[in-house]
Amino acid sequence: MNHFSQEIIAIVPAAGIGSRMQAQCPKQYLPLAGSCILSVTLNVLLSHPAISRVVVALHPQDEYFAKLPEAQHPKLTQVIGGGERVDSVIAALASLHEVDAWALVHDAARPCLTHQDIDKLIASQRQFPQGAILAAPVRDTMKRASGNGCIDTTVPREALWHALTPQFFPALQLKQILQQAVAAGVNVTDEASAMEWAGIMPGLVSGRADNIKVTHPDDLPLAQLYLSHHQHIKQALE
Ligand SMILES: Nc1ccn([C@@H]2O[C@H](COP(=O)(O)OP(=O)(O)OP(=O)(O)O)[C@@H](O)[C@H]2O)c(=O)n1
Numbered sequence: 026m027n028h029f030s031q032e033i034i035a036i037v038p039a040a041g042i043g044s045r046m047q048a049q050c051p052k053q054y055l056p057l058a059g060s061c062i063l064s065v066t067l068n069v070l071l072s073h074p075a076i077s078r079v080v081v082a083l084h085p086q087d088e089y090f091a092k093l094p095e096a097q098h099p100k101l102t103q104v105i106g107g108g109e110r111v112d113s114v115i116a117a118l119a120s121l122h123e124v125d126a127w128a129l130v131h132d133a134a135r136p137c138l139t140h141q142d143i144d145k146l147i148a149s150q151r152q153f154p155q156g157a158i159l160a161a162p163v164r165d166t167m168k169r170a171s172g173n174g175c176i177d178t179t180v181p182r183e184a185l186w187h188a189l190t191p192q193f194f195p196a197l198q199l200k201q202i203l204q205q206a207v208a209a210g211v212n213v214t215d216e217a218s219a220m221e222w223a224g225i226m227p228g229l230v231s232g233r234a235d236n237i238k239v240t241h242p243d244d245l246p247l248a249q250l251y252l253s254h255h256q257h258i259k260q261a262l263e
Pocket residue numbers: 037038039040041042043044045046052053082106107108109110111113114132133134135238239240
């Protein structure tokens with residue numbers, strides 16, 4: 026259990042088709058670390074002691090999930106996702122029955138998440154009672170492109186962060202604000218952007234930069250490398 030009274034439920038949007046990956050199957054089912062991306066991600070969440078249960082949102086025509094060992098896990102529930110990531114998150118939140126639960130929303134496509142980063146985000150609830158997200162400060166000089174393929178300007182990077190997941194909010198409030206933002210036509214690409222639209226500014230919790238989202242083909246070998254590094258560190262600490 027966590028140190029707080031509320032239940033923590035992980036929400037995993039996994040209903041995408043991974044078009045940018047240009048693979049033969051949805052990217053969440055590509056092989057990784059002896060299983061597949063989605064299995065690795067689910068096991069990080071299912072094995073965390075503070076997470077009560079996991080709700081995964083699947084594509085309506087998903088033919089893969091039922092074959093995964095995790096599909097039978099007692100702490101796992103599946104729902105049908107929607108046309109956009111935000112619709113899948115809303116569908117998962119709508120299935121919750123726990124009063125006062127907090128939702129830890131994490132992309133299926135981010136298999137390199139660590140328990141240490143989950144601990145940091147959960148512990149941030151005291152500092153950020155409005156909710157918070159894992160994020161990584163930008164390291165490079167940032168350029169804004171012009172229309173002709175050249176640099177238009179350099180963007181000051183001091184206050185720029187990469188939004189990662191998990192993103193951690195009171196579940197009922199998050200569901201209501203996501204629904205309102207979608208109805209208002211807001212382009213909701215992460216949970217925080219809807220909260221910001223509602224005037225609630227989430228906390229930024231510095232997370233590992235290797236918590237990458239597998240999006241393009243060259244991300245997969247990188248995720249494998251990061252996972253093998255994590256395994257090496259874990260063995261060195263044993
Ligand atoms: N309708 C959708 C679209 C995306 N996702 C999930 O949201 C996460 C992050 O989205 P992204 O990386 O964009 O995944 P895809 O939409 O599958 O990728 P693409 O945009 O390349 O098709 C992924 O785990 C994806 O499965 C979802 O649950 N429902």
